[in-house]
Amino acid sequence: MYKPKRSLIAFLGFALTAVIAAVMPHTGSGQASQGNGAMELNCDDGPCDAIARGRKAFNDGKLKELGGNGRSCADCHMPSDSFQLSPAAARARFDALQEKRQHNKNADDPLFRPVDADDFRINGDNATDFSNLIENGLVRVTMPLPLNVKLIDPVTGQPSDETFVDLWRAVMPVFNVAIT
């Protein structure tokens, strides 16, 4: 289950700032220039070694010791998609995965983890319905409910004992964002 940890976010905050500098070619106007293939490290805005480490961390899917699930930041914040995830990109990746699975049943794209399947709350780790992700580009963000907030059960009309709520959120761009 994808639970961003405060320590993970704090750790990667610097990495993120660095990686954004790393993938934005310096144009003098502060704008990213579009689409010319190879990315060069832009070391004008920070120490080059830190920027290189940030870029690596942003693309690292093996953050297991930090509680990761095989995903890298770039799996959702796609550098080729302005660090967002469009429904079209999610759909294309899902279709590509299905095609690969016809030849290799272990083919994987970490974007499609059960935690972001529509049926995760019912089927847990066996969940497979990714409609919301591929049609709308949305992922599940689970938030704990404050102790004094109750959800009303629509069937009974009574307060339920649920302690968290699932929100479906779009992957926002991470340009010009720093976590300190």
Ligand code: HEC
């Ligand atoms: C499962 C997909 C996913 C992964 C993996 C992911 N993010 Fe995100 N990220 C999101 C979504 C969705 C939001 C928006 C959350 C919301 O609005 O509730 C977001 C928001 C953010 C924001 C806030 C942007 C703003 O403008 O406020 C930052 C910064 C960020 N992510 C950085 C990271 C970093 C760094 C990593 C890697 C450690 C990462 N994300 C991994 C989906 C993801």
